[in-house]
Amino acid sequence: MRKPSFLMVCCALTLTLVGCNTSEQPETEQPVDEPTVSEQEPTTPPEESPTESTEEEQVNEEPAEEPPVETPEEEAPPIELVPTEPIERDGQANLALDTLVLVNKQIALPSTYKPGDLVTPNIDFVDSATGDRRMLRQEAATAVEALMKDAKAAGIDLKGTSAFRSYEYQVQLFNSYVARDGKEQAMKYSAPPGHSEHQTGLAIDISSASVGYQLTQGLEQTKEGKWLADNAHTYGFIVRYQRAYEAETGYMYEPWHLRYIGVEHATNVREMNVPFEQYLEQLMD
Ligand SMILES: [Zn+2]
Known part of the structure; x- marks a missing residue:
């Protein structure tokens, strides 16, 4: 199983980088980190990435996962004279x-x-x-x-x-x-x-x-x-x-x-x- 070991390496790497980031500038290191993971592991299932991703990555993914939580909007038009025909x-x-x-x-x-x-x-x-x-x-x-x-x-x-x-x-x-x-x-x-x-x-x-x-x-x-x-x-x-x-x-x-x-x-x-x-x-x- 090469993947787990590779992931562990990545994790360690990420943690190291995160460790660096927290004490320094987060923005500058980030671009270096992300491409490395995605390029080398194109077959990684999406579920695995949250476990190894930094906080920033998780924030990025949240919007994509949000749609199921949509709240249905029901707006009954209150105006009586509203025509239903197209303009x-x-x-x-x-x-x-x-x-x-x-x-x-x-x-x-x-x-x-x-x-x-x-x-x-x-x-x-x-x-x-x-x-x-x-x-x-x-x-x-x-x-x-x-x-x-x-x-x-x-x-x-x-x-x-x-x-x-x-x-x-x-x-x-x-x-x-x-x-x-x-x-x-x-x-x-x-x-x-x-x-x-x-x-x-x-x-x-x-x-x-x-x-x-x-x-x-x-x-x-x-x-x-x-x-x-x-x-x-x-x-x-x-x-x-x-x-x-x-x-x-x-x-x-x-x-x-x-x-x-x-x-x-x-x-x-x-x-x-x-x-x-x-x-x-x-x-x-
Ligand atoms: Zn006129």
Whole structure:
């Protein structure tokens, strides 16, 4: 039996080295010790090594042996409105999420998608918004009517500038932006067809007289823009593209773009101060 004797030698060697280590620097000797044992005894069963290993080696092995001691984690999601569906399938938006549907640079709606419950909310629009571009899904339309009514009562002058956009309209719009500014620039403020949240019928651009009803970041500094930022969530809307989310969403800050997700979720998103993408991921985790 050569092994035991060899092991004994190793043990003695190790002990000697450990003895040295304790009185000197442990770090410097360690690398010399370990390779010697493992190189010369490749066939040594793993069970034997603890008997001859130093304390440091045993500490190293512990994590590998720990997994069986795992404590089972059971986290029952307490939120009632948690959808069980996936957020997307192969880059296609999951319409079953209803008012929580996620559309972004990576996730698209089918080109044929048009919501079945589009209605025209009874609010003020700029003249250039015509036809179905004034429409929203029923729930969002009711919500924006309440928002506009309360805004007006508070002396806040707002108008809708663009709500639903069909796939076909987005084709025209995006192409015109690309022709004007180039694709890279256009991608920062507009969406390729299928990737626009306006196609969901849950998004509306709102602006104020104080900025000539333009879609401009200057809206942020106006009392109307501030009112929107402070109050939109109480009607179920989020200011979807925040300055702090630019890197994550791929869109520049758009103080005018409101997305309807319902009061409870909009309030959560505002409190958590995270992009809608991140909120949904946490919600559905
Ligand atoms: Zn918009």
